[in-house]
Every structure is written in structure tokens, then in C-alpha cells.
Amino acid sequence: MSIVLEDVVHRYPGSGQGVLGLSLQVAREELVSVIGASGCGKSTLLRLVAGLLPLQQGALAIDGQAMDRVPAWKRPVGMVFQSYALFRHLDVLDNVAYGLRMRQVDRARSRSRALAVLESVGMAEHAARRVDQLSGGQQQRVALARALAFGPSVLLLDEPLAALDAHLRARLCDEIRDAHRRSGAATLLVTHDQQEAMMLADRVAVMDRGRLVQVDTPRRLYERPATLEVARFVGHANLLPARVVGPGRVRCAFGDLLAPTQAHAPDTAVTLLVRPEAVQPDPPADAPNRLGGRLTRERFLGPTSRWDFAVPGPTPGHETVLLCEGPRYARHAISLEPERLLLLEAQPLPAGMGATASPPVASSPSPPPTLDTGGSA
Amino acid sequence: MIVALYLVYLLLPIALLALGSVGEVWTNTLLPTGVTLRWFGELAADASFRRAFGTSLIVALATCVGTALLAVPLAYALHHRAGRAGALAARLLAALPVAVPALTLGFGYILVFSSDALPWLGSLPLLVAAHVVLTLPYMTQAVLADLRHLGLRELEACAATLGAGPWAQFATVALPSMRHSLVTGSVMVVALSIGEFQLSNLIASFSHRTYPVVLLQAFYGATGYACAATVVLLVLALLAAAVPARGTGA
Numbered sequence: 158m159s160i161v162l163e164d165v166v167h168r169y170p171g172s173g174q175g176v177l178g179l180s181l182q183v184a185r186e187e188l189v190s191v192i193g194a195s196g197c198g199k200s201t202l203l204r205l206v207a208g209l210l211p212l213q214q215g216a217l218a219i220d221g222q223a224m225d226r227v228p229a230w231k232r233p234v235g236m237v238f239q240s241y242a243l244f245r246h247l248d249v250l251d252n253v254a255y256g257l258r259m260r261q262v263d264r265a266r267s268r269s270r271a272l273a274v275l276e277s278v279g280m281a282e283h284a285a286r287r288v289d290q291l292s293g294g295q296q297q298r299v300a301l302a303r304a305l306a307f308g309p310s311v312l313l314l315d316e317p318l319a320a321l322d323a324h325l326r327a328r329l330c331d332e333i334r335d336a337h338r339r340s341g342a343a344t345l346l347v348t349h350d351q352q353e354a355m356m357l358a359d360r361v362a363v364m365d366r367g368r369l370v371q372v373d374t375p376r377r378l379y380e381r382p383a384t385l386e387v388a389r390f391v392g393h394a395n396l397l398p399a400r401v402v403g404p405g406r407v408r409c410a411f412g413d414l415l416a417p418t419q420a421h422a423p424d425t426a427v428t429l430l431v432r433p434e435a436v437q438p439d440p441p442a443d444a445p446n447r448l449g450g451r452l453t454r455e456r457f458l459g460p461t462s463r464w465d466f467a468v469p470g471p472t473p474g475h476e477t478v479l480l481c482e483g484p485r486y487a488r489h490a491i492s493l494e495p496e497r498l499l500l501l502e503a504q505p506l507p508a509g510m511g512a513t514a515s516p517p518v519a520s521s522p523s524p525p526p527t528l529d530t531g532g533s534a
Numbered sequence: 535m536i537v538a539l540y541l542v543y544l545l546l547p548i549a550l551l552a553l554g555s556v557g558e559v560w561t562n563t564l565l566p567t568g569v570t571l572r573w574f575g576e577l578a579a580d581a582s583f584r585r586a587f588g589t590s591l592i593v594a595l596a597t598c599v600g601t602a603l604l605a606v607p608l609a610y611a612l613h614h615r616a617g618r619a620g621a622l623a624a625r626l627l628a629a630l631p632v633a634v635p636a637l638t639l640g641f642g643y644i645l646v647f648s649s650d651a652l653p654w655l656g657s658l659p660l661l662v663a664a665h666v667v668l669t670l671p672y673m674t675q676a677v678l679a680d681l682r683h684l685g686l687r688e689l690e691a692c693a694a695t696l697g698a699g700p701w702a703q704f705a706t707v708a709l710p711s712m713r714h715s716l717v718t719g720s721v722m723v724v725a726l727s728i729g730e731f732q733l734s735n736l737i738a739s740f741s742h743r744t745y746p747v748v749l750l751q752a753f754y755g756a757t758g759y760a761c762a763a764t765v766v767l768l769v770l771a772l773l774a775a776a777v778p779a780r781g782t783g784a
Contacts, residue, residue, distance in 0.1 A: 207691075228694075229695055232695075238688055246710040255693070255706075259706075
């Protein structure tokens with residue numbers, strides 16, 4: 158393993174936030190994305206690995222060597238900062254050559270190596286330009302080239318695409334992936350963009366309040382989230398309080414549904430996770446988990462659409478709105494594919510997170526059922 | 535409109551001084567009459583003015599160098615201790631020129647440096663040191679503001695990940711990043727030093743009198759002579775301010 162973190166802690170004085178006991182291993186040539194809500198400790202984790210913050214507890218090793226007492230400037234770590242942190246008094250070539258010069262590589266060799274790395278990120282023609290004359294995307298490429306130029310065995314990327322527009326982000330994602338493959342470095346990428354994380358990473362680590370909640374491949378993380386927090390954070394999720402009523406059956410606001418209940422005993426309280434794309438529009442009358450209702454909102458997204466579908470229940474006069482996704486809208490009914498439903502541990506679902514049950518269409522003494530759709534619509 | 539009025543208020547006395555410096559006679563009239571360069575000739579012939587001119591230049595430039603040498607590490611240290619104590623120290627430093635008037639400082643210097651133990655009153659180094667004390671807060675504030683604006687911590691953190699130790703971070707990232715504030719700070723320091731009167735008048739010896747101190751004498755003579763001496767002071771300040779600006783490549 159190239160990076161080994163064992164129960165590391167760095168708690169900021171006062172707030173108590175930071176990294177509060179985290180273990181993670183990243184192999185050479187592996188790219189692990191770290192995602193989580195703001196303030197969960199993602200950037201602190203990178204700074205601990207870079208040596209910019211001290212470990213208060215735990216151990217960190219890079220390439221089998223303990224890093225606890227190794228200062229930042231002696232670690233084999235390259236880092237791309239969110240602000241890029243390019244040196245404005247140096248031109249592009251000297252920025253990229255900086256790490257080599259600091260490692261006593263002579264001027265001619267460092268500039269020639271820097272030029273080769275700039276070439277690999279398509280920036281060689283801008284080598285003589287001042288960094289403040291570059292666009293955001295070009296600055297990002299220069300920052301990446303600079304972090305890779307001296308051949309670090311660990312690459313740290315702190316929200317490297319956050320300042321760029323969506324179109325450029327998608328393009329640079331591929332470039333980051335290519336650069337990572339070429340370098341062979343163990344890479345940790347911090348991002349708040351879950352799509353970016355899943356697109357780039359071999360594994361995704363989800364952090365919550367200073368701790369890792371789940372580390373898994375993007376697909377498993379999406380299809381088998383370990384907790385409600387992960388389900389909420391990764392992709393969009395309809396979360397419904399439910400109870401297992403028998404083998405393969407759960408009861409929720411819509412009544413009884415077919416669902417894979419193997420891991421749960423009867424009469425267990427659970428949370429039912431329904432991904433938007435697990436909803437089939439206007440299914441045949443005999444489709445399992447068929448629910449009648451009405452389309453309440455349409456959002457056209459080009460190749461797909463995202464739409465809200467209100468299902469009546471559990472009491473007369475109430476509706477529960479499900480976020481659905483697919484190329485066509487449902488008009489009268491939907492079905493929830495049983496094998497794509499997932500049961501998670503029961504937890505109180507906080508109110509006001511994403512879309513919730515619609516207001517009552519008729520006055521009713523009972524409150525509407527809670528429905529949580531994680532992520533942003 | 536307000537800017538125009540302000541400019542008139544600022545520039546009118548300077549224009550009148552310039553006019554007066556080449557006017558033959560200026561007594562009980564709105565503007566001087568006649569044109570002459572006689573006053574400048576008399577000024578150039580006056581040995582005390584020539585010496586004061588040279589002293590002022592030397593003091594201003596030495597003050598500029600001394601202030602820069604102190605302000606850079608001071609601002610750097612304050613920036614890196616930007617907690618409550620650092621912020622308080624920076625605020626105190628900024629208030630120092632107002633809180634401690636030059637007159638107070640001058641009397642203090644007379645008391646301390648006229649003793650047998652420290653008999654340096656009237657010496658050129660003491661005059662330069664006094665100007666450094668007066669101008670240090672201005673230069674420090676200029677550099678400190680620049681450091682905050684630059685996001686120096688992030689730049690230094692980045693340099694560290696690229697292999698730069700603390701000294702290399704300072705020499706290759708922090709110092710070059712301060713160049714603009716060093717230029718603006720130097721211009722301010724030179725301008726302040728050239729025009730400084732109160733402190734210099736109290737602690738400078740006869741042979742090290744600065745230009746503003748000698749200038750006061752001119753006002754006891756002809757109006758044209760006083761105007762010419764003041765115009766020379768203005769030119770001197772502009773020239774001295776241009777030297778550090780040129781030296782640092784701004």
C-alpha cells in the first residue's frame with residue numbers, strides 16, 4: 158500500500174471538528190475520491206497526508222515509511238490546491254519546474270522535465286506565459302503539472318475542479334484520470350461533487366463528521382450504501398420509513414410492497430431506499446409494486462428527465478412525492494422494481510431534506526408521511 | 535464635483551507656490567508680478583540649502599532601506615501569528631504614528647541621547663533611526679495588507695509540498711510576492727521622511743539639518759525665495775520617491 162492511515166486524529170481547537178479517527182489504505186496507481194458534506198474533514202485529511210497539519214493521534218505511512226515526524230517538504234507528496242496556488246511571480250514553466258529546483262535538480266534539467274510534463278497536459282505552448290494570463294482550466298492544468306513534475310508517489314487533489322464551469326469540469330476529469338494513470342501515484346481526490354468522485358475514482362470514501370462511513374467502488378456505494386447518510390449523499394434517494402411484514406414484503410406509506418428483505422427479520426423497522434431510476438413509468442396493470450398517482454413536476458435534462466410523482470396515502474387527503482428519473486414521464490402510475498429496492502437501518506429522517514411529502518390536498522388531522530430524497534434535485 | 539473641488543483645494547497652493555517661485559515681486563497683490571529665476575539661483579548658491587538637500591536625500595534613502603529591512607520580517611511574523619494577539623499587534627502598530635506624535639518622540643530622544651552614556655544626539659545614524667521608527671508602521675501595514683490579500687499561507691503550503699523548507703518558502707515565495715507592497719511602502723516612507731520636520735528639527739545637529747528644517751529660514755526672507763525653496767522640496771520628494779520605485783522595477 159502506498160498510503161496507510163491508521164486511526165488518525167486531528168481535532169481543531171474550539172470547534173472539535175477535523176479528522177476524528179480515520180483509517181484508510183490507498184494502493185499505488187489507485188485513485189480514491191473522498192466525499193462528504195462541508196466541514197466533514199475532507200480537506201483536513203489531505204493536509205494531514207501532505208504534512209501541512211500534524212497528526213495528534215494515529216499513524217501515517219507512505220511507501221512503507223512512517224511519516225509522523227517527516228515535514229511536508231520532505232514527503233513524496235504532490236498536491237493540487239483548490240485555489241491552484243500558482244506563484245504569480247513565476248511564469249508557467251518556472252512554476253512547474255519549482256518542485257524540481259527545490260530538489261536540487263539543475264536548472265536545465267528541471268526546465269526540460271517541466272516542459273515535458275507541460276506537454277503531457279497540453280500546456281507546452283503556454284510555458285513562457287504569466288500564470289495570471291491563463292484561464293481557470295489552464296491554471297488547473299499547470300497546477301496538476303507542477304504537482305506531478307517531480308514524480309511524487311502520492312498525489313493529493315483538493316477540489317481541483319471546483320472553480321470551473323460544468324463543461325470544462327467534465328473534460329478535465331478525463332485529463333486528471335489520464336495524468337493519474339501516467340504518474341502511477343496513489344491519489345486522494347477531495348471533492349464535493351459526487352458525480353466527479355464516482356467518475357474518477359477506483360474507490361469512493363464517504364466522510365461524515367470526521368470519520369469514514371463507507372469506502373467502496375462507486376457502483377457498490379451507489380447500489381449498496383451502508384448507511385442512510387451515504388444513501389443521501391451519493392446520488393438521489395427517496396427514503397421512506399417502512400416495516401418488514403414478512404419474507405419479501407415491507408409496509409410503508411403506500412401500503413405493502415415487494416422488496417428484498419433477506420437481511421431483516423419480520424417486524425423490523427427499516428428505511429426503504431428507492432433510487433429515482435428504479436421507478437418505471439406507467440407500467441402494465443399487473444406489474445409488481447404498482448402505485449397510482451399523478452405527475453406533479455417535470456424537469457427536462459436532455460438525455461433523461463427528472464420528475465416528481467405524487468402517490469396518495471397513507472391517509473385520505475395526503476400524498477407522498479417520489480423523485481423519479483427516466484426518459485419519459487409517468488402520467489397515471491409507476492412501479493418500483495422490487496429487486497432494485499434496498500432496506501437500510503431505520504433512523505428518524507430529518508424534516509426538510511430535499512423533497513418531502515406534498516402538502517395535504519384536503520384537511521386532515523394526521524401529519525403527512527415523511528419522504529426524504531437525498532442529494533439535490 | 536467633489537473630486538474636482540478637492541483637486542483645486544490640493545493643487546491651488548502648489549500652483550501658487552510654483553508661480554511665486556518665478557515671480558519677481560509679490561507684495562500686497564493677488565498674484566506675483568514679473569518673471570525671474572533669481573530665487574532658484576540664490577538657493578543654489580546657498581551652502582546650507584545644498585547641504586540640507588543632500589542630507590535629506592541620504593536620510594530618506596537610508597530610512598527606506600532600514601524600514602524595509604525591519605518591516606518585512608515584522609509583517610511576515612505578524613501575518614503568521616494572525617490570531618488575536620497578532621491582530622492586536624498589527625492594530626497597535628498601525629495606531630503608533632497617531633498615538634505617539636513626532637514631538638513626543640523627539641523630546642524623548644533628547645532626554646535619552648544627550649546623556650554621557652548615549653551621546654548620539656545630532657548624529658546622522660540617530661536621525662535615520664528616528665525616521666525609521668516614525669515610518670515603520672506605514673511600511674509594515676502596506677506589506678501586511680499585501681500578504682493578507684495574496685493568500686500567502688496557501689502559497690507557502692503549496693511550496694512546502696513542492697519541497698521548499700521554511701527558508702526557501704520565505705525567499706522564493708513570500709519575498710517575491712511582497713515586491714509590490716515594498717514599492718508602494720517605500721514611496722510612502724521616502725515621501726514621509728523627506729517632508730518630516732518636527733522630529734528632525736529637535737534632534738538633527740546643525741551640520742545634519744534636513745531640508746524642511748532649513749526651509750523654515752526661507753520664510754523669514756523674500757516670498758519668492760521661500761516659494762522656490764518649497765518647490766525644490768516638492769521636487770526632491772518626487773525624485774526620492776521615484777528612486778525606490780525604479781530600483782524595485784515597478
